[in-house]
Amino acid sequence: MPAIEISALRKTYDGRVVVHDLDLTIEAGECFALLGPNGAGKTTTVEILEGFRSRDGGTVTVLGRDPARADRRWRSRIGVVAQTTGAALDLSVAEAVRHFGAYHASPRPTDELIEAVGLTEKANTRIVDLSGGQRRRLDVALGVQGRPELLFLDEPTTGLDPQGRRQLWELVTKLRADGTTILLTTHYLDEAARLSDRVGAIARGRLLEVAPTAEFGGELRDGATVRWRTGGLVHEVATRTPTAVVRQLLAETPDDEVEDLEIRRPTLEDIYLKLIAAADNGDADNGGGDAAHGETGRPAGETEPPSEPELPRQPRAITRSRS
Amino acid sequence: MTTATEPVTVRGPVTAPPSAARIARARAALELRLYVRARQAMVFSFLYPIIMLVIFGSISIDDTVAGDVTYVQYFTAGIAATGIILNTFQQLGIRIANERDAGELARLQALGTPAISYLAGKAAQVLVTTASQLAILVVVARYAFDVPFPVDAAHWMTFVWVALLGTLAGTVLGFAVSLLPKSAKNADTVIVPIALVLQFFSGVFFVYSDLPGWMQTIASVFPLKWLTQGMRSVFLPDAAASAEVAGGWEHGRTVLVLAAWIVVGIAVCARSFRWRRVS
Structure with a gap:
């Protein structure tokens, strides 16, 4: 059974169609990369699949259920690494990971998980003192903590240095080898080429092309x-x-x-x-x-991604000391 | 090797996710830890009533007010009620708005956290910190300013139910008011003035029966006025009841008003609680 089945998905905001009759099937165990410029409808689509956003048309089945009617058991089978999640800044990395372990039936061991995202040296550092990239790694750790069958990775390496990206790629590769289905959205096309089995390009709410990564285009x-x-x-x-x-x-x-x-x-x-x-x-x-x-002469080997990668939103401080 | 023959398809959480109660316990421990680490909450909701008691008690220790009680005695009742509102309504409202804005609630949603576990964690934090705050306040009032403890078991009981009802009302209203600010940036500016103005209107700093009628009218709609009055019935002699505007402590009406606010708060939360910022 496919992990995700989307048929004629439609979403409008104020009469403007942002997702346009989208059809897509993602098989269990597959790593699928969804590419597209900002505002193309990537995040909207993913948030509908995650059950956080309603849709205006079409059918969606994720792990055998309609995400619009998600329950806890269904949710425990998916992992979400979003760009919009924060963590209490006054906690240390280890405290946060230990705490969120309580939300899962069989969480990954804390030390192992922190090691896997390369934060061992920062385990006792408060989140407020982490860099943007380190916070991103913590997001990833918390997203995979519950051993999800299906993982949504929304620009997981944005803000990471090259070493951090490679470490994360290793982790994703390992998750794939374990059979985790992964839906990856990314601006980095080398990342998609490296990690995904298939690639889909979305623009203006339409899927332009879906193909195995090696045949894409x-x-x-x-x-x-x-x-x-x-x-x-x-x-x-x-x-x-x-x-x-x-x-x-x-x-x-x-x-x-x-x-x-x-x-x-x-x-x-x-x-x-x-x-x-x-x-x-x-x-x-x-x-x-x-x-x-x-077109000739436009290869430009080392260009940046087409649009400026967004930095992960820095969670604002919750507590302020009196100035 | 054995690994080759093991079924690779059996993976992921095959058992049910942890109970709402278990997550609530984890949240309660977390909330308390975060409360202690948050300096703003410490100063502006936990220590504020105690600091105010020391300041106002020191300024006007011998003044006598309506009902033939000392000002500091009257003020102790009012600031105890204020502490409850600040620690619940104000502290919670600001904090929840911040947590929503920072995406902490979005993470909880993504993890399938039952809303009731989140609420229970907050309620536990608020109960523990409010109880500690009131304990310190009562002891400071007694030993620094000669404000007697509640005189008998009945008065202690009144103290407990007034405090509990006030905490409950303040907690659900804190959840409700957190929906008001558009972002965390103006959470303080939306929520703090409400709590501040009510302090002046509700008989905390000034004697309620001396206030202009329109102020009394406005205050009597909100919980703080009823909390201060309930606290006066705990800390003031019974004879002082006749100096109240209504000529008595009005316990029945206090319960009704606070219960009504609890219902309103729950209704607002049930209808419009959000895990995410409005985008």
Whole structure:
């Protein structure tokens, strides 16, 4: 049985459609990454699946139940790492983890859990003194504490340093290996490529494409760019047959080293950006195929994600000392 | 190895989640711990009545007011009632608004926390801290300002039921008032003035029977006036009852008014309690 089944899901705010007849099935044990720019309807969709938001149309089944009629037993089977949750700032990490253990039938052992998110050294530090990234890790710890069957991970690595991200990836990989179904929303496409089995791109409330991560983008990923340099001149050839291009290149220069030779396949990020751009141009369905060839020289290897990643909202201090 | 043959599908919480009572106990312990660590709550709700008693008691120790009792005796009753309202209504209202704004309540919701467990945790914290506060207050009043203890078991009983009813009313109204501020930023500015103005209108700092009629009328709608009057019936001699505006302690009416507010508070919470900020 699929973990999540969505059919013709619709949500409107003040007459504006933010989720537009969305269909999606996520199998049990799968890690699914939902990508999309801010305001695309990602969080709204996820919050409907979590049972925190009502819907205006369609059917939704999560772990065999309609989340709009969630009960405690159902809720105990899902884990939520949201961007909007806080924890009492006056608690230490260990105190918070110990406390929330009481909410679960069989919580993960406190020390093990703190270790898994890399907060062992901070176990006795008050949450108020943690960095944004460390708080994010605590959020993750509290989200998986109850050994959920289905885990919603909403931008889990936003605000983490590279080491923290890798640590978190390891944890997610381990959860997957244990059979946890994961719905990941993220701005980081390398994260989606690394962790997910399938990827879905959402924009303006519509799913543009859903595909296995390795096939995401369809024709968009067929294109490749062969690039090399002769002296100060950089050559770039966009092609569907890079091997032939290289073979010819080598034939032309049988003895010399070809400087800076590389074959670049479109990354998940390239594909995603093209999909979103096509959607913005209003022809999401057939605008893509040729764009891979038409556009040259925009690969920009190390670009940031398309939109500025949001920092996790810092929980405001609850207690203030008198100034 | 054995791991290869073990069924991998059996995982996750196969047993029912912990009972609401168990989570309530965990919450009560947590709330008390957080209360003690929160300096604002300590100063503005726990210590405030005690500090006020010391200040006002020291200023006007020999004054006699209506009913032929000392001002400090009259004030002890009023500030005991105020302590209950501050520790419940004000402290809870601000704190819950803050917890909602910071997403702490959203986490509780995500964890499937029964609302009743959350409420019970708060109620337990409020009961323990209010009882401690009243105990300290009574002892300070007795030994620093010669305000006698309640004279007999009947007066002690009155003390207990007035305090309990006031705590209950203040607690549910604290939950209700936490819904008022749009965000935590203005929780203080919305909630504190309500509690402050009521202190002046309800016979805490000034003798109630000396207040202008319109103030008395407004105050008599709200719980604090009835709490102060109930506390006067505990700490003042029975003869002072004739100096009350109504000529008596009005215990029956006190119960009715406080009970009505408890019903109102529960109704508001049941209808509109939110785990999340309005977005």
